[in-house]
Amino acid sequence: MSEALLRLTATEFTLFLRDKVGPIFGLFFPTALLCVFGNIDFFTDPANGVDGQPLLYTYTPILVGFVLAMLAINTLPPTLASYREQGVLRRLRTTPIGPAQVLGAQFAICLATALVSVVLLLAVARLAFDVPLPRQPFAFALSALLAALALIGIAVVVAAVTPTARAANAIGSVLFYVMMFFAGLWLPIEAMPPVLRHVSEATPLGAAVQALSEATAGDWPSAWRLPLLAGYVVVTALAGIRLFRWE
Amino acid sequence: MTTVIEVQDLHKRYGPKVAVDGISFQVDEGEIFGILGSNGAGKTTTVECVEGLRRADRGSIRVLGLDPVRDHAELTQRVGAQLQEAQLPEKLRVGEALSLYASFYRRPADPAALVAALGLEDIRSTRFGKLSGGQRQRVSIALALIGNPRVAVLDELTTGLDPRARRETWRLIEEVRAGGVTILLVTHFMDEAERLCDRVAVFDRGRVVAIDTPAALTKRAAAQLGVERATLEDAYVALTGESTDV
Numbered sequence: 001m002s003e004a005l006l007r008l009t010a011t012e013f014t015l016f017l018r019d020k021v022g023p024i025f026g027l028f029f030p031t032a033l034l035c036v037f038g039n040i041d042f043f044t045d046p047a048n049g050v051d052g053q054p055l056l057y058t059y060t061p062i063l064v065g066f067v068l069a070m071l072a073i074n075t076l077p078p079t080l081a082s083y084r085e086q087g088v089l090r091r092l093r094t095t096p097i098g099p100a101q102v103l104g105a106q107f108a109i110c111l112a113t114a115l116v117s118v119v120l121l122l123a124v125a126r127l128a129f130d131v132p133l134p135r136q137p138f139a140f141a142l143s144a145l146l147a148a149l150a151l152i153g154i155a156v157v158v159a160a161v162t163p164t165a166r167a168a169n170a171i172g173s174v175l176f177y178v179m180m181f182f183a184g185l186w187l188p189i190e191a192m193p194p195v196l197r198h199v200s201e202a203t204p205l206g207a208a209v210q211a212l213s214e215a216t217a218g219d220w221p222s223a224w225r226l227p228l229l230a231g232y233v234v235v236t237a238l239a240g241i242r243l244f245r246w247e
Numbered sequence: 248m249t250t251v252i253e254v255q256d257l258h259k260r261y262g263p264k265v266a267v268d269g270i271s272f273q274v275d276e277g278e279i280f281g282i283l284g285s286n287g288a289g290k291t292t293t294v295e296c297v298e299g300l301r302r303a304d305r306g307s308i309r310v311l312g313l314d315p316v317r318d319h320a321e322l323t324q325r326v327g328a329q330l331q332e333a334q335l336p337e338k339l340r341v342g343e344a345l346s347l348y349a350s351f352y353r354r355p356a357d358p359a360a361l362v363a364a365l366g367l368e369d370i371r372s373t374r375f376g377k378l379s380g381g382q383r384q385r386v387s388i389a390l391a392l393i394g395n396p397r398v399a400v401l402d403e404l405t406t407g408l409d410p411r412a413r414r415e416t417w418r419l420i421e422e423v424r425a426g427g428v429t430i431l432l433v434t435h436f437m438d439e440a441e442r443l444c445d446r447v448a449v450f451d452r453g454r455v456v457a458i459d460t461p462a463a464l465t466k467r468a469a470a471q472l473g474v475e476r477a478t479l480e481d482a483y484v485a486l487t488g489e490s491t492d493v
Contacts, residue, residue: 003350004350004351007346007347007350008347008350011339011343011347014343015336015338015339018338019338082336082337083336086334086335086336086337087330087332087334088334088335088336090300090330091328091330091334091335091390093300094298094299094300094323094326094328094330095323095348095351095352095394096320096323096324096351096352096353096394097351
């Protein structure tokens with residue numbers, strides 16, 4: 001049985017690579033974006049930054065959020081919806097493996113790719129642009145993990161409520177841009193007006209980016225950020241299990 | 248002879264629509280048993296209950312002594328299914344699909360032997376999304392047999408195949424049966440049922456209107472119509488009182 005799961009995961013990973021969207025946008029694009037920002041003086045000059053730090057320092061956790069959102073929200077829903085639409089999940093229901101294992105394999109691939117991508121991003125940030133590594137690495141890892149699980153939960157809910165891969169793609173993209181806005185991709189959270197900042201702190205990616213920033217600065221995230229992320233994980237997991245259909 | 252599939256008084260409705268209304272039949276070991284009927288006659292719902300994909304509202308089903316819903320895990324090891332319009336990921340290659348599915352089973356068939364038997368050599372490294380309808384059909388038959396099943400349930404086996412491919416598929420099914428596999432075949436092609444099936448159950452609007460050998464059904468129809476020879480199609484029309492899809 002475990003050999004079957006291993007092979008299933010390996011096969012799904014091959015398909016993930018063949019699809020190209022996940023690897024390009026989830027693995028290389030965020031680091032490429034970092035390199036672009038890192039070569040613009042505006043981002044590296046402490047005079048333009050927040051709290052006397054270059055803007056690039058502020059953007060590194062935002063790009064970590066970008067990795068997680070890209071892999072979970074932009075690639076998972078269309079894949080899951082197309083598997084359901086094309087009868088892949090239905091076909092698996094007649095085998096000893098069952099369709100739940102395919103979802104498990106997809107989540108494992110998403111998390112593993114996110115790990116590689118975040119490590120790559122932080123390493124390039126540190127080595128090429130002197131961005132300090134997180135001073136509270138455990139809090140950083142925990143925040144990233146909770147954020148990834150919450151985003152995967154949201155992805156499953158999106159896949160559950162959209163009938164086709166095309167619709168899942170469209171809703172996933174809209175959600176991605178809205179969440180990235182509140183994560184501060186266009187306007188850092190620190191620079192947002194109070195109303196937007198409060199909304200941002202309540203969104204999964206906004207809370208995640210703030211938790212990651214605090215962990216980078218060496219603090220444990222503010223009291224309710226991690227419980228909020230954990231709440232998103234629980235609620236989306238329950239909703240996903242209730243709403244998702246194999247056919 | 249041992250009974251392999253036993254369906255008794257099966258009922259299934261979707262909302263107000265009754266799909267299956269008291270269906271019973273038995274399939275013996277080594278038999279090719281056909282389910283014949285037009286669209287909406289309840290064929291697919293019945294086999295989906297047999298495969299454990301759907302839960303019956305009422306009635307009992309035993310497949311190799313197993314309850315398809317309760318003993319689903321064990322059932323999937325011993326029953327191979329070919330579903331209507333069921334697919335694989337578009338970018339998965341045929342050879343990859345076969346070895347992946349082979350890994351799911353305790354005692355899988357040899358993928359290379361199935362590739363040869365179904366003439367899949369040339370498309371082994373072709374992606375599923377690039378296959379023609381007939382090629383997809385052959386791959387899905389291969390996947391139904393990859394677990395070395397004792398029972399194979401084949402839904403709309405030759406739909407979308409050209410005449411040559413249909414005949415080759417029929418020959419293959421006869422070889423599979425010769426290997427001791429019991430086959431439940433869903434079809435709306437009369438010639439297919441006449442050629443392949445030892446016995447057929449004729450479904451009409453969720454009920455079984457006749458179960459017999461194709462020869463007995465045609466003989467009875469000939470007597471009824473007062474002609475010397477009748478076809479299975481004549482028998483079918485007489486039994487269901489409606490035109491067929493053929």
